[in-house]
Every structure is written in C-alpha cells, then in structure tokens.
Amino acid sequence: MxxxxxxxxxxxxxxxxxxxxxxxxxxxxxxxxxxxxxxxxxxxxxxxxxxxxxxxxxxxxxxxxxxxxxxxxxxxxxxxxxxxxxxxxxSTAYGPIYSVLASIRESGMKHSSVVLEQHLVVNAEVAAKLALHPDAELFHLSRVRFADGEPIGLDQVWLPGATAGKLLEADFRDASLYGELDRRCGVVLDGGTEQLTAVLATPGQAVLLGCPEGSPLLLIERTGCHRARDLEFRRSYVLGDRVAIATAFGCKATPPRRG
CATH class of the missing domain: 1.10.10.10 (Winged helix-like DNA-binding domain superfamily/Winged helix DNA-binding domain)
Structure with missing residues (x-):
C-alpha cells in the first residue's frame, strides 16, 4: 500500500x-x-x-x-x-449462526432451506422477551437449514410484526433473514446477546434433522437488538456432528518460526 x-x-x-x-x-x-x-x-x-x-x-x-x-x-x-x-x-459479534448462509457458500457448498412456518403469530413468552404486550403480533420464521442437501440445523426466529411484517413476502428457501430484514424493512441489528446450551434432539427435531432421537444438539438462543431495543428472539438447534463452529476476536498471535 x-x-x-x-x-x-x-x-x-x-x-x-x-x-x-x-x-x-x-x-x-x-x-x-x-x-x-x-x-x-x-x-x-x-x-x-x-x-x-x-x-x-x-x-x-x-x-x-x-x-x-x-x-x-x-x-x-x-x-x-x-x-x-x-x-x-x-457490531459484528453476532456469533456463528448469523453468517451461516455466507459460511456455507464460502465453503463451496450449496445452501438451501425448507421453510416450515412463515406467518404472524401470538406468543406471550416471546413477547415478554421483546418487552411487547402479550397479544402483540409477531413475525415467525421456522426453517431447516441444509448444506449440500444435508440438514445442519433447525432455525426459529420471532420479530415484532409491526417492524417485520414485510418479511411475509420474502422467499427464505435461499435467502438471509438479516439481508431481507435490511432490504425490505430497513433494519440492521446492531447488538445482542447469546446463550449456548447442549441439548438432546426431541422426536420431532430428530425427524426434521434426519438424526436419531436423543442426538446431541447445540442450542443457540439469541436476543438481537436494534438501536438499544430488543427486536429479535431466535432459537437455533445445530447438529454437532455436522457443523464446526469457530469464532475470532481481538488480535491473533503470530505463529513462532521453525527451523
């Protein structure tokens, strides 16, 4: 330079x-x-x-x-x-699932999704997490994510319907939720929190993910923020034997020279 x-x-x-x-x-x-x-x-x-x-x-x-x-x-x-x-x-500290579509493509694999649910719902538990009225309408998207035809995870997300209603028109079979949220709604998440927990696949999850019941899954629960307001609640169940998660932060040490 x-x-x-x-x-x-x-x-x-x-x-x-x-x-x-x-x-x-x-x-x-x-x-x-x-x-x-x-x-x-x-x-x-x-x-x-x-x-x-x-x-x-x-x-x-x-x-x-x-x-x-x-x-x-x-x-x-x-x-x-x-x-x-x-x-x-x-902030770029969204964790591994935020960039799962890009990561799959950068790995040379084909990404796709099977959309299970894409509609407006009422969910008092999620509404409470987003500081909304219990009867508030929420946009809900549920889909199974695939890489080269193999299921890698189950993704469930909720956002306020008043903010994300235009996402009802989006085709999420091969589209980024956050890209569509930006393009259609003019919203870009700028922070959030995540919690990672090891869980076992339920019978229903096992069918969707093509794994034995009781298989280990990594549950990632995220609350995403926009302008200091909680706007997204997300649950992602990832197959541990099909996905390796790696993140980088801060500076990296220089490997010692050999020879």
Whole structure:
C-alpha cells in the first residue's frame, strides 16, 4: 500500500494500490476500506463503486470483491441503484449462526432451506422477551437449514410484526433473514446477546434433522437488538456432528518460526 499523509477524502484521488505480498488485490483494498470505516472516515457518505475504482486505480470487479466482506460483516449496507452506506455503530459479534448462509457458500457448498412456518403469530413468552404486550403480533420464521442437501440445523426466529411484517413476502428457501430484514424493512441489528446450551434432539427435531432421537444438539438462543431495543428472539438447534463452529476476536498471535 502506498504511503499517504492522513486518510484521503471520499472523493480524493488515492492512486494505484499495491497488492499485499501473498494476497489478492481486492483483499488489500478491502482491508484499507475497513480501517477507514472503523475510523469513521465515511460518516458523511460512502463513495460509489466507480469513485472507489478511480481512487484505487483498480477495476469495478475488484471493488465489488473488496466491498463484499464489509457488507457480509455488516459494516456497510447497499441497495440496488443506491450507493453503499456505512452502518453506524454496527457490531459484528453476532456469533456463528448469523453468517451461516455466507459460511456455507464460502465453503463451496450449496445452501438451501425448507421453510416450515412463515406467518404472524401470538406468543406471550416471546413477547415478554421483546418487552411487547402479550397479544402483540409477531413475525415467525421456522426453517431447516441444509448444506449440500444435508440438514445442519433447525432455525426459529420471532420479530415484532409491526417492524417485520414485510418479511411475509420474502422467499427464505435461499435467502438471509438479516439481508431481507435490511432490504425490505430497513433494519440492521446492531447488538445482542447469546446463550449456548447442549441439548438432546426431541422426536420431532430428530425427524426434521434426519438424526436419531436423543442426538446431541447445540442450542443457540439469541436476543438481537436494534438501536438499544430488543427486536429479535431466535432459537437455533445445530447438529454437532455436522457443523464446526469457530469464532475470532481481538488480535491473533503470530505463529513462532521453525527451523
């Protein structure tokens, strides 16, 4: 990466970017953009693809590849025909299920879902978790998630119907809940809490997941927030023998050199 004095403006010329040793060009661009996003350099607006391509002296294809990790992680959001925008205050600490669709695709496998329920319901227990009236309508989505045709988990989510009612029209056989929530409802979750518990598959879950009754499952219960308000309650049952979960946080130690 060429040196420059201070962060460039969104419209300023930056000059051709240099590839990081051993890595593709788009990763170099993506890393620099992420650093500037986290530093708040685009508070006034995020530049479009053409402007970024001119700024870095690369093709639009390289820019699209560089922006994809930022979108997937929730740092920016983009809608057809509009410039990407920075998601202010967005945390990426959503845990493993948040990015399950992207993780499956990045692993080279085909993702699909069988939708079991997609409707408005009344559920006093969930309403209480979201600080809503017991009779409040909730959007409820239940589906079995697959990777290369093999079931990997059962996903159940509830959101306030007043906020997420437009999700009734979405096709969740191969779509991200959070992507559709952003695109259709203009909502991006910016925080939350998770609890992980080991459980045994019930007879009904065993049928849906194609596993023996009593098989070990990892239950992930999440409450997702939007602007300091609890907006999502989610239960995900994951097959431990078909899914490996790994997360990264903070800095990473440099492996010691050998020889």
């Amino acid at each position: 060429k040196d420059h004095q201070g962060p460039p403006s969104a419209s300023g010329a930056k000059g051709a970017v240099e590839r990081t040793k051993g890595g593709p060009l788009w990763k170099t661009v993506s890393a620099e953009l992420l650093a500037e996003v986290l530093a708040g350099e685009f508070a006034a607006g995020f530049p479009g693809e053409l402007e970024l391509a001119r700024r870095y002296g690369v093709s639009r294809g390289t820019i699209r590849a560089a922006l994809k990790p930022l979108r997937d992680a929730g740092h920016i959001t983009a809608h057809p025909g509009k410039k990407p925008t920075v998601v202010a205050g967005r």
